[in-house]
Amino acid sequence: MALVTVAELAQRAAQGGYAVGAFNLNNMEILQAVIEAAEEERSPVILQASQGGLKYAGIDYIVAMARVAAERASVPVALNLDHGTSFEQAMQCIRKGFSAVMVDGSMLEFEDNVALVRRVTDVAHAVGVSVEAELGKIGGTEDDIVVAEKDAMMTDPDEAAEFVERAKPDLLAVAIGTAHGVYKGEPRLDFDRLLAIKGKVSIPLVLHGASGVPDDAIRRACKLGITKINIDTELRVAFSSAVRDTLVSNPKEIDPRKILGPAREAMKRVVKEKMRLFGCSGKA
Ligand code: G3H
Ligand code: ZN
Numbered sequence: 001m002a003l004v005t006v007a008e009l010a011q012r013a014a015q016g017g018y019a020v021g022a023f024n025l026n027n028m029e030i031l032q033a034v035i036e037a038a039e040e041e042r043s044p045v046i047l048q049a050s051q052g053g054l055k056y057a058g059i060d061y062i063v064a065m066a067r068v069a070a071e072r073a074s075v076p077v078a079l080n081l082d083h084g085t086s087f088e089q090a091m092q093c094i095r096k097g098f099s100a101v102m103v104d105g106s107m108l109e110f111e112d113n114v115a116l117v118r119r120v121t122d123v124a125h126a127v128g129v130s131v132e133a134e135l136g137k138i139g140g141t142e143d144d145i146v147v148a149e150k151d152a153m154m155t156d157p158d159e160a161a162e163f164v165e166r167a168k169p170d171l172l173a174v175a176i177g178t179a180h181g182v183y184k185g186e187p188r189l190d191f192d193r194l195l196a197i198k199g200k201v202s203i204p205l206v207l208h209g210a211s212g213v214p215d216d217a218i219r220r221a222c223k224l225g226i227t228k229i230n231i232d233t234e235l236r237v238a239f240s241s242a243v244r245d246t247l248v249s250n251p252k253e254i255d256p257r258k259i260l261g262p263a264r265e266a267m268k269r270v271v272k273e274k275m276r277l278f279g280c281s282g283k284a
Helices: 007-017 028-041 051-059 061-074 086-096 110-126 156-167 193-202 217-225 232-247 256-277
Strands: 020-024 047-050 078-086 098-103 132-134 141-144 146-147 171-172 205-207 226-231
Touching: 007 020, 007 078, 007 132, 007 171, 007 226, 020 028, 020 078, 020 256, 028 047, 028 061, 028 205, 028 232, 028 256, 047 051, 047 110, 051 061, 051 078, 061 078, 061 086, 078 086, 086 098, 098 110, 110 156, 132 141, 132 156, 156 171, 156 193, 171 193, 193 205, 193 217, 217 226, 217 256, 226 232, 226 256, 232 256
Parallel strands: 020 047, 020 226, 047 078, 078 098, 098 132, 132 171, 171 205, 205 226
Antiparallel strands: 141 146
């Protein structure tokens, strides 16, 4: 089937009380691991690429792989630009065939974030593409998006209501205590804040920086309105650990298939676990 929008998957998730996993990819093995996991779990799935992923793999390769994956899959698949930061980049991805874009204006002043997101949603909605925005600043590092701990800023529920009303995104990424990358200590999510945001806006909410967040916190976040959950770091850890193990036990191995194959399996295990945790298993 053709690529579907993230909004379609997130709205269904909101009605069903679960969240859909969004997994960052930048090569074939990651894509295959995610898609095979989704098929085996009978789960809807969101493939996404950050600016860094597009730079590394090339946008045409990312779109071509995702398109083939969606056509062959028996589960719904979306392709999302993750943490896009400009109107031009969002337009390029839409023209190339992305079914959804995140335009991350969280580094901008409130009014500039509203203006940027509204400009993108006006075009994206006209051509059937969904839009995710971010309000508040999620800490940590996601490729070239770096937010120091002192600059991270939680989402204000009242600001969120005004932002959604004016900018018209389909989904809102909220800052409630998660951060991108490997956590130093256990993240503490502000569930009261999440409940307050949920009470003020009616669109699906997105949790970034979900790698390393304890399972019970994830389950609680799903109950409080999170319907898209982003995972990148745990895939990177699974990939790199498997490659390291292979090369340590077989230092003379030179066949990429024997080096990357086990990494693909390791990532697939992570994705399946996440789909069960998010509740999207069996929801295709
Ligand atoms: O946008 C991507 C995700 O927010 C990555 O989060 O580093 O916790 O996997 P993560
Ligand atoms: Zn993110």
